[in-house]
Amino acid sequence: MPNKSNKFFVAFALILLVVNGVYPMVWVFLTSFKNDIELQTTPIGYLPQSWALTNYQQVFVQQPFLQYFFNSVFVSTVSTFFCVIIAALAGYAIARVNLPNRRLIQTLIVAASIFPVVSLIVPLYQMMRSFGWLGTYLSLIVPYTAFSLPISILTLTAFFQGIPKDLEDAAMVDGCSRFGALWRIIVPLAAPGVATASILAFVNSWNEFLLAVTFASNQATRTIPPAIALYQGEFSFPWGIISAAITIAIIPIITIILIFQQKIISGLTAGSVKG
Amino acid sequence: MPSPTTPRVHRGVTFWTRLITGQLTEKEFGWLLLSPAFILLIGIFLYPMVNVLLLTVRVQEIADPSKVSTSFENYSRLLKDQAFIDAFWRTLWFGILTVSGSFLIGLPLALLANVKTGWRWVVRIALLLPWAMPQVIAGTMFAWMFNSQYGLFNDLLLRLQIIEQPIRWLLQPDTQVIAFVVTTIWKTSSFVALILLGGLQSIPIELEEAATVDGASSWQIFWRITMPLLRPAIAVALIFRTLSALQVFDIPYAFKQAGALNLETLGMYIQKTTVEFTDFGYGATVSLGLFVLALIITALYVRFFRTDD
Structure with a gap:
């Protein structure tokens, strides 16, 4: 079946796929090195005239970008941490414990992802206001933990179900308590599943915009997505500096993808198989 | 509290004591x-x-x-609210365009990504990057490329002589819709492709090989074997894509920040009502409308896709 022209066509299509995936980032990267004059001449130039890092400097000078970066890292890490722990407990319960209505519980958890987050903004805003959490990290960390719970529980349940039950039984015969078996046997074996769930939760939290811009858009707690959207230059939208900010903002994401691409794909595709 | 099926537990001991001593049922x-x-x-x-x-x-x-x-005044106000009605139909229309578009592009992408080559990891990364990008950043990137005077797209179109005058993409309703759809499809076709890829990878290769041996053409294999087996994956991708299309907020907001003509979606309208007007009651009413829409779509989905469970 595969013949010469078939292979050529597939190769060409694959090149198109790769180009399609990266061209916006490449363009933004090139733009980040252009100064204001270059950016406002037509016809536009493609390569920058110089590779000076002025725009990148300006990113940190004009706005507390380092603070924004730290905020994103902090909020995403903390919410991922708690999300995975809670999801692991829940996943273990569903996979191992002989509970009645297991299917119902799973359906309910998945049903949570049907609630449109946009619809929840109004009451959540009121809640945050009454707790005094508006403009603090908590207003993001707590919801983010909840948002990633359904997918994390799904991933980890599937993962736990794949670990042979005999291992725990053997440990308990040898004198381990229920919790002991969980800690000593399951946790090390579940590491890959935990890693996958963590990555997915982290990416979800990092990219979240609606709550971030509504609850915590003041400079002290602003995360990266609102930082990019709310970038007001003195006159018009400073595309050179924004491109530099975007480039900096997506470095963590690109790093995560490069290192963990296999895990991410298996995590996302497992969701499709389980349905 | 006493349960007839737990003989090992002492009746007099409370739950909390049992918790500490590790003797829970x-x-x-x-x-x-x-x-x-x-x-x-x-x-x-x-x-x-x-x-x-x-x-x-x-x-x-x-x-x-x-x-x-x-009172129930919010409901009557909602039905007469032109801004809401516009946002509602606009969101629905955007949804239809972007969901179908993301599948039209996503399926070929998934099929391509499934091809066994040595460059598999490059292909994977090219598929993951759009997915992993924050929507707001994707929106900002594309707003720049759609810029009327200095944008990449106008420049390419002019150089290829497909158009004679720069198109003011974000400043006119019709063209802004195109820009929005292109941006959203770029981002979400990767998501659809990733989900469908999972489905493709779970199809046993022996099925396709057996069919080839029996003399089936590529087309027949695709339609008779691959597509039916992809149905669960398509269902998952479809429901996730549809529900998120209803809520779309990030990309239009990014366009608006970049100076685009304000084409509000339902999500933007709810957020605006909450934050700028603090009219929580009305914002909640619009939110309820969105939730009902999501429920209807979910019910249709369950009816259509889960009947053979």
Whole structure:
């Protein structure tokens, strides 16, 4: 079946796929090195005239970008941490414990992802206001933990179900308590599943915009997505500096993808198989 | 509290004592493990949704925000609200365009990504990058490329002589829709492709090989074997894509920040009502409308896709 022209066509299509995936980032990267004059001449130039890092400097000078970066890292890490722990407990319960209505519980958890987050903004805003959490990290960390719970529980349940039950039984015969078996046997074996769930939760939290811009858009707690959207230059939208900010903002994401691409794909595709 | 099926537990000892001594029943242990998850899910999803329902009767006078009363006025205001009606149909229209578009592109992408080559990891990364990008950043990137004077797209189109004058993409309604659809499809076709890829990878290769041996053409294999087996994956991708298309907020907001003509979606309208006007009752009413729409679509999905479960 595969013949010469078939292979050529597939190769060409694959090149198109790769180009399609990266061209916006490449363009933004090139733009980040252009100064204001270059950016406002037509016809536009493609390569920058110089590779000076002025725009990148300006990113940190004009706005507390380092603070924004730290905020994103902090909020995403903390919410991922708690999300995975809670999801692991829940996943273990569903996979191992002989509970009645297991299917119902799973359906309910998945049903949570049907609630449109946009619809929840109004009451959540009121809640945050009454707790005094508006403009603090908590207003993001707590919801983010909840948002990633359904997918994390799904991933980890599937993962736990794949670990042979005999291992725990053997440990308990040898004198381990229920919790002991969980800690000593399951946790090390579940590491890959935990890693996958963590990555997915982290990416979800990092990219979240609606709550971030509504609850915590003041400079002290602003995360990266609102930082990019709310970038007001003195006159018009400073595309050179924004491109530099975007480039900096997506470095963590690109790093995560490069290192963990296999895990991410298996995590996302497992969701499709389980349905 | 006494249960007829737990003979090993002493009747006089309370739950808390048993917790400490590690003698919980199976059921209690399970629910203990599940409790943090349920507390969070109820607190962030269920409780607010109930609140939305209750808030819809909190009517705030537009002229004097301090006057708040209780009635069903928000509902009648909603049905007459032109801004809401516009946002509603616009969101629906955007949804149809982007969901179908993301599948039209996503399926070929998935099929391509499934091809066994040595460059598999490059292909994977090219598929993951759009997915992993924050939507707001994708929106900003594309707003720049769609810029009327200095944007990449106009430049290419002019150089290839496909157009003679630069198109003012974001400043006109019709062209902004195209820009939005292109941007959203770029981002979401990767998501669809990733989900479909999972489905493709779970199809046993022997099926396709057996069919080839039996003399089936590539087309027949695709339509008779691959597509039916992809149905669960398509279903998952479809429901996730549709529900998120209803809520679309990030990309239009990014366009707006970049100076685009303001084409509001339902998500933007709800957020604006909440933050800029603090009219929680009305915002809740619009939110309820969105939720009902999501429920209807989910019900249709279950009806259509789960009948053979």
